[in-house]
Amino acid sequence: MLEILDEIPEGLFDHGPTELHKILKGPTLIHLKGEKERPLFVSTLLHGNETSGFLALQKFFQKYDQKNLPRSLTIFLGNIPAATQGLRKLEFQEDFNRIWAGNKTEAEQMATSIVSEMKKKKVFAAIDVHNNTGKNPFYGCVNRLLPEFVTLGSLFSKTLVYFIEPHEALSMAFSKFCPSTTIECGKPGEGINEVCSFIEEVYHLDEIPRKRAHELDMQIYHTLARIKIPVGASVTFDQEDKSKDFCFIKDFDDLNFEELAPGTLLGHRYSGNFEILVIDETGVDISDQIISYEGDKIIAKSTIIPSMFTKDIKVIHQDCLGYLMEKLEL
């Protein structure tokens, strides 16, 4: 399933993400040797339609010659079949950012082999580049709150999210043995310059500094819960459409990273059959503490801070409606 190369194939960066099937057979790991031995690991296209990481690497290699790199660099280009079609994943596929904790399926075995390979190479740091489908600020995510993780994240954004679920994420697997971060750089195609500069900055460090959050002037959030729509329920954002089970407010993704007071209207429920599921990090259903239904209105019952709220109905069904966070003081 995985192809491993020791150079960038001819023409790779002359192609856009939807044309990569012309150059690559599938998921591809590229090890490039540089002067400093410990490689920086950069992964992208784990979700095939999230293109900014690939485009940032394209920019990076306009500046750097792969044969003359100051540090070794390993690139993982993930879900190439989905990227070719401009999709997060293909219908029958696993989510490539949920395959990093098991060893059963072919995709999980591929992930395990990449992790053990990078461990052997004493990877310097790991960066996994993603985009959001909803409106969000640029932010980094870490899975440990050690100073080197927080500092790594701070080099991309002063907004940092700490999460340990989904535990099957790539950054989670790498966090066990090197500083690692998942970065979220807006919608696909956004943030290319910022991601390229970030990769470059980390690339040139001799070691990741160990600063504390307060020294870095960071705002750190902790992901508390994930919001899911029950299987079989239908969703719309069209305020006129009362035929669907749930109709969320028009500017739903404007709520991301906003602190919402109890009583905030989230949408309407036009059939009484379904309830929104809010599942905390330990898998406990906390829906009753978070959501209330008043008539056909869906109301925030407590203070909530959403992230990754999306209006992409396919993503809502495939993954989730979004997450809830709390502020952390470190």
Ligand SMILES: [Zn+2]
């Ligand atoms: Zn993603």
